[in-house]
Structures are given as structure tokens and as C-alpha cells.
Amino acid sequence: MEKPYVIGIDIGGTNTVFGVVDARGTILYSGSIKTGHYDDINDYVKALGDGLQNVINSAGGKDKIKGIGVGAPNGNYFNGCIEFAPNLPWKGKIPLAQMISDQTGGIPVTLTNDANAAAIGEMTYGAARGLKDFIVITLGTGVGSGIVIGGNLVYGHDGFAGELGHVIVRRENGRLCGCGRHGCLEAYASATGVARTACELLMTRTEESLLRELEPDKITSKDVYDAAVKGDKLSQEIFETTGAILGEAFADFVAFSSPEAIILFGGLTKAGQLLMEPVKRSMEAHMLKVFQNKTRLLFSQLKESDAAVLGASALGWEVKEEL
Amino acid sequence: MEKPYVIGIDIGGTNTVFGVVDARGTILYSGSIKTGHYDDINDYVKALGDGLQNVINSAGGKDKIKGIGVGAPNGNYFNGCIEFAPNLPWKGKIPLAQMISDQTGGIPVTLTNDANAAAIGEMTYGAARGLKDFIVITLGTGVGSGIVIGGNLVYGHDGFAGELGHVIVRRENGRLCGCGRHGCLEAYASATGVARTACELLMTRTEESLLRELEPDKITSKDVYDAAVKGDKLSQEIFETTGAILGEAFADFVAFSSPEAIILFGGLTKAGQLLMEPVKRSMEAHMLKVFQNKTRLLFSQLKESDAAVLGASALGWEVKEEL
Helix, strand or coil: CCCEEEEEECCCCCCEEEEEEECCCCCCEEEEEEEHCCCCHHHHHHHHHHHHHHHHHHCCCHEEEEEEEEEEEEEECCCCCCCCCCCCCCCCCEEEHHHHHHHCCCEEEEEECCHHHHHHHHHHHCCCCCCEEEEEEEECCEEEEEECCCEEEEECCCCCCCHHHHECCCCCCCCCCCCCECCEEHHHHHHHHHHHHHHHHHHHCCCCHHHHHHHHHHHCCCHHHHHHHHHCHHHHCCCCHHHHHHHHHHHHHHHCCCCEEEEEECCCHHHHHHHHHHHHHHHHHHCHHHHHHCCCCEECCCHHHHHHHHHHHHHHHCCCCCC | CCCCCEEEEEEHHHCCEEEECCHHHHHHEEEEHHHHHCCCCHHHHHHHHHHCCCHHCCCCHHHHHHEEEEEECCCEECCEEEECCCCCCCEEEHHHHHHHHHHHHCCCCEEECHHHHHHHEEEEEECCCCCEEEEEEECCEEEEEEECCEEEEEECCCCCCCCHHCCCCCCCCEECCCCECCEECCCHHHHHHHHHHHHHHHHHHHCHHHHHCCCHHHCCCHHHHHHHCCCCHHHHHHHHHHHHHHHHHHHHHHHHHHCCCCEECCCHHHHHHHHHHHHHHHHHHCCCCHHHCCCCCEECCHHHHHHHHHHHHHHHHHCCCCC
């Protein structure tokens, strides 16, 4: 009998969340541990193994589990390692897929970065079901991407393809990005980028704004959203500007792979049409003629609280190809 | 017995060149007709059919021909049509693959644009033999690209993917491009772009240059090359500037698909290291850290006079998949 479940593990800097998932994308049993509590990777894997054992038992034992998928920052699909992840406690190259497989008595484990996991999640359970050519853009603290071409995730020759948060959208006087370069999309279109745009506009402009009641350094993208919904013009302009830059970048992405859809995923998508509408307008305005009005813009259809675990779990259905 | 030959047809605005090619990439028999002489597509296909019949007879008859590949501007792989090609005499959507197949008694015909044909040519006979992930950039009158990921050419959902000449490299005060937008890579890194850079530098600068002996409007990229080789500093700077912009763009392309190699193809590559050296320097300087010093820059290995026909012919080895 075909094994009916997979496990998804989402590793973040603060929490590691995991769950047993069925073929329809329902999370049946779940758990979590604190990533940051384990300075030694061996202690972490042991604690994770204990947590996994609980949900595996609830699901009826490991014979019910087809595979485990892991979404992790700097995760390399080709070798199953986390490589030099700046926001995780462990240094260097960690063969995490192998370690988790060993800890769970040999369940096959596949690992990739969180944005790629999101793309596979959308294809398996979400907005990209039935699509062969699409790009998922994750808009959170940073900007990430998972690119699917001809039904396959693009890993590139080294496993690190799809860093669309780090294409350059402003070559002159571009903002400093966390990667050390200037003008990256991530420096403008992430939650942090929105907050930076807010600070800049508050400093360079004089009109009234609800945002002026807050300490500039502590403004978050949520504050900007709340103010925009209340009709604050400056806050609406911040989403307009952010959307315009995203749209410019998307027009270039379309010139690369001509996807059927671009799917927006992650915290910033809570802004809804406040963000989507200017993205769409800007993307079409900047598009090469041959591509105009062909590429759909969609929101993720994965329930936000579950999205990361679902995305990772979708990898568990893949039988990893030998290279 | 496996059929031993394919035919490549390269359709340009001026000439249509074709040839019978063997598995090693040797052109055995070739011919050409004047594209511009035929305002009616039916007359063109008939004349082309006569020319093809000659080379097919020389090769021992049509049973020796496995397939015909066509490289044409605005050629759509999915439907075998040339669609609204601005530099060809025929308007609208022309089902050329079907027409050529009918004219040659049913030989299967596959069609794509010229840059995609170049990429398949490099993979079959040239610098990309054995590579699964690479990008060919064609530097001619315009800038085109053929993108290969996981051993497959990227066509996108509509057949038009890979328009990397039209990503935006200068968002502020960008040059007007032939596509009607501003700041495209093609406006800077094509042969025409090099000539425009020459004009600009001659106008805005005062130092001596061999180029000042020429009429500014008539300077070609070859003039710039000839002067640069003779030690002309301004001409060397033009290649430096062109290479720098190409390198910036390449760093973004690598963030997308992380290719093992980027292969330069076309007329402008005659500039050799004058162009390659600044491209490489700029690409590495602008690269996201994770990709640094991983992607090779190569020149095409197809003999220039044969490259277009070879590239197109390589499609003839493909059995077109049903969609």
C-alpha cells in the first residue's frame, strides 16, 4: 500500500515547526521546538527526533510516512546540507537531511531552502496546482523566490538558483542590502524594506501622517498597513512605491522565464490589494510587449500559519533523483 | 538505419541560409536565398523548397534527413509559427514549420528563435557540450538569449522566454531601445549599443581618439574594435563600459538560474578579451557572494560563418514532444 503521509519541517531562526500531512494538504499532527535553544547540532537533531517520534506515533508509525521534507535557510537540495546559514546557531556545512534520516530510523529526507519549499507547496496543494511555469516570491523579513520551469524546481548547477531578492533594482544610490551589496530588491520589497521606505518618506516629506505618532525607528510594515487602511495617504504611497518596484522587477523576471503566474507568499501579502494593485499596474507598464497581459499575479493559497510546514512537506512526496 | 543528417535553416532579414549537417556538426551541402525578395510567403516557401531539394538530393534523398530545424526571429517553438516579426517581409502569424514540412514531402520541421537555436547548437556541437545549465547570450545587431536549465531549453508558458536583451539595466535616464522602452541591455551591449556609446563619449569628452577621424553617425562596433586594437584609449574605454554593463546584467541572470556557464555568441565577440575581460571583472564584482567564482564565461565554439545554420540544424535531432 502506498504510504499515506509525509512530514514537513520548517526551520526558522526562532522556531522549528513540523507536522504530519496527508495528500490533500491537511496537517494531522504537529509540534515544534525552539531552534535557538540548541547550540550543538547533535542536541538539536536529538530533540527534533523526539518531537518527530511523537507525531509519527500519532500517525500510526513510520511505515505510514513516505518521506520528510525540510525547508531551511541556505538549504541545498543537492547535498542535503545547510550551508553557512547566518540566522541559525550552527556554523559551516551541516548534513542535516542525513542526520534527520538517521534519527528517524531511515525515513528519506529531502531538504531545500524555504522559498523553494513554498513553491513546491503551492504546486502540490496551493495556487499553482496544475501550473508548469511559475515563480513564487516570498515577501517576509527578506525576499526569496522559488522558480518552477516545465514542472521542475530550478536549482541551478550548484543548488542555489532563485535568489530573486538579490537582483539589482536600483543601480544608482541603491539601498544597502543585508548581503553587503546595494540596490537589491530585498532592500525595498521586504517587510524591512517597507519600514525603511516609511522612515525615508517621513524624513524627506512634511505632510501629516498617522505614522508620525510612532517612533520612526520602530515602525513596522504592519504599522504602515494599519495606517493605510485608515486612509493615511503617506502610508498608501509607501505601498504604491513598494508595489511599483516589485512590478519593475517582475517584468524582468518574465523576460527570463515567461511564467504563467507569479505567486506572492509571506507576511507582506497581508496588505492584499494595497500591494497587489500597484504591483500589477507597474508590471504591465514595464513589460516587454510580447509578454503583456499574459502573466497572472496570484496570492498564495496556503493557509498562512500552515504554509511553511505544508511547503516543506510537499518535498516528502518527491522521490529524490540520484544525480 | 538511423537517418544520418539534419537540415538547418537560418532565416535573417536579408538572407536565408540552409545546409545539410551530420552528427559531428559538419555542414556537407549548403545554399541560400534572398529573404527580402519574396513579399508573398508562398513564393518564399516555394523558392526555399527548391533550394532544399538541391541539398537533399546531394545528401542522397529525403530518407537520409531526420529533421529540419529553423531559427527565425520571433519563431515560436510551441506552434511552429513566426509571429509578427518586424524585420521579415510577412505580416502576422505565419505557420512556417508546417509550410516547410509540406513543401519537403513531410520531413518533420521544428522552429525556434535564433538565440534559442544558438543555445541548442552550442549544446549539440559547441562550447556547451555536456553542460545542463547554461545561458547563451547573442551579441549582434541586437542582444538575444537562449537559456538551458536541466538540459532543456526554457521556452516559458508561451514559447517566448529568454528575452534577456530586454531586461532593464539602467532605470534612470536609460537609453531608448528598439522595443520602445528605456534602459534595456540591448541598447547598450549590442553592436549598435557600442556605436551609440562611441557617439556619446565623443560628444561628452574632449580627448583625442582615432574615432574622431570618422563621421560619428557612421561609426560601427568594428571601427571601435579596430581603434582599440591600435591602442586608442577612448575605444578601449568603450569596451570597458560595455563589458561592465554586461557583467552587471550577468550577475542578475546568475541569481535567477545559477548556470554553470554563460556563453557569448555573435558578431561582437570578435572583440575577444577586449570585451570578455571587463565582463568577467564586472560580473564577479556584482555577484551575490554565494555565486562568486562559480559561473564560467565562455566564447561560442561554433565557427562563425556556420553558427546560425548549425544552431538551427541541432533542432532537427530533437523529436518534438507533443504538448
